[in-house]
Amino acid sequence: MSKWKIVSPLIALALWELLAGLGWLGKTPTPVQAVRGIYDLIATGLPPGYHLQGHLLASLARVFTGFAVALVIAVPLGILMGAWPVAGVIVDPLVEAIRPVPPLAWLPLALIWFGLGLASSAFIVFLGAFFPILLNTVSGVKSVDEHLVEAARTLGARKRTILARVLVPGSLPSIITGMRIGMGIAWMTLIAAELIGVKNGYGLGYMIMTARDLARYDLLVAGMVVIGLVGFLIDWLIRLGEKRLLRWR
Amino acid sequence: MAMKAAAQALSLRGLSKTFIEKKTRKELEVLDSIDLEIESGSLTCLVGPSGCGKTTLLRLIGGLEMPTAGEVLFEGTPVTGPGPERGMVFQEYALFPWRTVLKNVSFGLDIEGMSGGEAHRKAESYLETVGLTGHEDLYPRELSGGMKQRVAIARTLAVEPRILLMDEPFASLDAQTRNGMQEFLVELWQRTGTTVVFVTHSVDEAVFLGGDIIGLSRRPARVVDTFTNSLPYPRSRIEPEFIALRARILEYLTHEMSDA
Amino acid sequence: MSRIRVISIALLLLCVIGAGLLTGCGSQGSAATVVRVGFLRNDMHQLAYYVAREKGFFSEQGLDVREGGTFNAGPEEMSAFSAGELDIGYVGAAPAITFASQGMADVKIVAQANMIGSSIVVRPGLDIADVNGLKGRTVAIPGFSTMQDFILHKALAEAGVDPTELKIIVVKPPEMIASLAGGQIDAAVVWEPYPTMAVAQNAGRVLVTSAKVLPHHPCCMVVVDSKFLKDNPDVVKRFIAAHIKATDYINANKLEAADMAHLFTGQDAAITKAAMKNIEYGYVPSKKAIQSYVEFMKQSGVVKDKDPAAFTRSLVDTSFTGGSGQ
Numbered sequence: 001m002s003k004w005k006i007v008s009p010l011i012a013l014a015l016w017e018l019l020a021g022l023g024w025l026g027k028t029p030t031p032v033q034a035v036r037g038i039y040d041l042i043a044t045g046l047p048p049g050y051h052l053q054g055h056l057l058a059s060l061a062r063v064f065t066g067f068a069v070a071l072v073i074a075v076p077l078g079i080l081m082g083a084w085p086v087a088g089v090i091v092d093p094l095v096e097a098i099r100p101v102p103p104l105a106w107l108p109l110a111l112i113w114f115g116l117g118l119a120s121s122a123f124i125v126f127l128g129a130f131f132p133i134l135l136n137t138v139s140g141v142k143s144v145d146e147h148l149v150e151a152a153r154t155l156g157a158r159k160r161t162i163l164a165r166v167l168v169p170g171s172l173p174s175i176i177t178g179m180r181i182g183m184g185i186a187w188m189t190l191i192a193a194e195l196i197g198v199k200n201g202y203g204l205g206y207m208i209m210t211a212r213d214l215a216r217y218d219l220l221v222a223g224m225v226v227i228g229l230v231g232f233l234i235d236w237l238i239r240l241g242e243k244r245l246l247r248w249r
Numbered sequence: 250m251a252m253k254a255a256a257q258a259l260s261l262r263g264l265s266k267t268f269i270e271k272k273t274r275k276e277l278e279v280l281d282s283i284d285l286e287i288e289s290g291s292l293t294c295l296v297g298p299s300g301c302g303k304t305t306l307l308r309l310i311g312g313l314e315m316p317t318a319g320e321v322l323f324e325g326t327p328v329t330g331p332g333p334e335r336g337m338v339f340q341e342y343a344l345f346p347w348r349t350v351l352k353n354v355s356f357g358l359d360i361e362g363m364s365g366g367e368a369h370r371k372a373e374s375y376l377e378t379v380g381l382t383g384h385e386d387l388y389p390r391e392l393s394g395g396m397k398q399r400v401a402i403a404r405t406l407a408v409e410p411r412i413l414l415m416d417e418p419f420a421s422l423d424a425q426t427r428n429g430m431q432e433f434l435v436e437l438w439q440r441t442g443t444t445v446v447f448v449t450h451s452v453d454e455a456v457f458l459g460g461d462i463i464g465l466s467r468r469p470a471r472v473v474d475t476f477t478n479s480l481p482y483p484r485s486r487i488e489p490e491f492i493a494l495r496a497r498i499l500e501y502l503t504h505e506m507s508d509a
Numbered sequence: 510m511s512r513i514r515v516i517s518i519a520l521l522l523l524c525v526i527g528a529g530l531l532t533g534c535g536s537q538g539s540a541a542t543v544v545r546v547g548f549l550r551n552d553m554h555q556l557a558y559y560v561a562r563e564k565g566f567f568s569e570q571g572l573d574v575r576e577g578g579t580f581n582a583g584p585e586e587m588s589a590f591s592a593g594e595l596d597i598g599y600v601g602a603a604p605a606i607t608f609a610s611q612g613m614a615d616v617k618i619v620a621q622a623n624m625i626g627s628s629i630v631v632r633p634g635l636d637i638a639d640v641n642g643l644k645g646r647t648v649a650i651p652g653f654s655t656m657q658d659f660i661l662h663k664a665l666a667e668a669g670v671d672p673t674e675l676k677i678i679v680v681k682p683p684e685m686i687a688s689l690a691g692g693q694i695d696a697a698v699v700w701e702p703y704p705t706m707a708v709a710q711n712a713g714r715v716l717v718t719s720a721k722v723l724p725h726h727p728c729c730m731v732v733v734d735s736k737f738l739k740d741n742p743d744v745v746k747r748f749i750a751a752h753i754k755a756t757d758y759i760n761a762n763k764l765e766a767a768d769m770a771h772l773f774t775g776q777d778a779a780i781t782k783a784a785m786k787n788i789e790y791g792y793v794p795s796k797k798a799i800q801s802y803v804e805f806m807k808q809s810g811v812v813k814d815k816d817p818a819a820f821t822r823s824l825v826d827t828s829f830t831g832g833s834g835q
Binding site for chain 1: 312328333360
């Protein structure tokens, strides 16, 4: 069954090589050029001297910092809001007011508040990841079977125990879903933020922006491939963790 | 006086419950002035037509609902909330899906703060009681209905309740498994001597299990009649006395249901 | 739908189509040649375009100038050239050279738009006298291998400072002022009107102007799509004529030009007036100056496999402006 997974990517790749090679896609580089570009990015770097590894590390550091902060705030808050409707009613209006604003729109403000370093990009990432995690946590808690809570109560559980031993494990599947969605948005938002404003020498978004500025479209596409791969890998890792933690499903 | 109080595990006095529907604000009277005395160590069955309020009655005893009028006295004291001394077994099993069979059974012990090793051992023994030794590391999704219910029972027994409240626990099981579970319950009760209150809408099941069978009316439920079942255990469903008692109760209930 | 509704909608459509046809016919006039032009929004360096347009110099030449898009940065505009969307454009030398050397856009530089017009600005509180004081400091440039990057390296080389003794980072000009004011960068190299704005907002002071570092260095140029040039050399000639007239006009009417710059860029009138003092408007491209810049870009690895002299010769066409190999 898994063998069929390769079919569509292979066809797409072949089509790309064909069309780009024929020049039908403007001056878009071919997959082969893109792969050579990846080698270039590792060996020479873009700008020269700034190697892919450095860009990758910088972007990963930013996305994980922002994501971690989002997780640490959104999960407890979400559990609270899910377990106590009053908390939900109080916090919800604020959440719904901020959520529609795209994280990138905060960039100019973020730069004023946090400067050009890690904090401002981590903040943008935080905004991207926070809402999916929060919303999924709340719905996860609310969807925990009432009977489980009642069973726990009849076995002598108090509110705090119910929270820790029923609501948290019961909502874990939803929380992890929220994490996957949040991480996906976080990664995309980070690259876009690095494209536009946040840079101090390193970053995958900055790298492809430089490629564009220098008209090195082969490196641009190579960078896109790397970005896509890394995003895919991170998601794959989360799914792996999900399988481990949710063995009981 | 004290002796009598101890013998009365459960006292329901003028128990009434009315629900108010959230959206329509309509009043729904479910229980109408129930008076009941249940002896310690007895196996009592509550029968009645579907939807008559038997579950609500059980939940009031369990402390998951509060009465609108009247009171529920457990060993002389009013019930104010759920607790391990009044263990409940639900029709839906309500096993924690993320815990293994063993960890489900040990749940009540874990939250008491019992040490891991001791909780493990105790849970093991209760698993043995319900005949599920060897299934410790399975997850609920891997179990059949009957096995799940046995785990649920073991989980409740593990906290050593003084009264076992069972809400149609075998209703979702197929006929054969159901009969097996009924026999299992009788045998368990005889061994442990716990007071059992068993809710069912199957007269057959009630006659098989119950020492006392309490018939409830249609909603709003009242106690229609109490039937004493003195058939010796183990009972046979094809015994003439069994069939006769069953017929009597059925007739009463049918009569009750057809009343305007 | 009711009959009346159908009829009214049909009538409305007819009116719209009719109006469209009429206006279409009107503007097509007699032999006005359409030229698709690109320029950078709010860029004072490209004032000649605006003046030529507003004063009617283009239509005098029988040119119907259509704006081919809104561009915020040079590389964006060069991408449009790459896609065949533009015929002629006002753009920075850096992106034009970069895209041309990578084969991503086939263009020729046919005229200068401005010279100098940048400065090294230091943050308030940084008490240094010259470029030497930038050792160990963080300096922002608008992009790797831009003209400003070039100027910075030139200034450092003249002062005998090794560029590796500085921390050079890329910050987009709009954020430079805030970063200077906030002390997150020590200095910035950027084009007007940003230096003037920084000073006006007390966010920085000018350490040295680019004119001091590299007198008359090129900045923005007029470039033409090579194919368009080959097929329509006469059109290009007329366009440059209008450009020359506009450039001369600016130099002869500085005050009025400053006011037009204020309208063109939306910048404060006082700012544009002060900024104008630091910009030179000229139209003759200097092959020598451009070649020097290409050599810098080759050094930094941006331009490869090209002999700077040969590349510059093939890129710059001075026939329209009467310049020699200066």
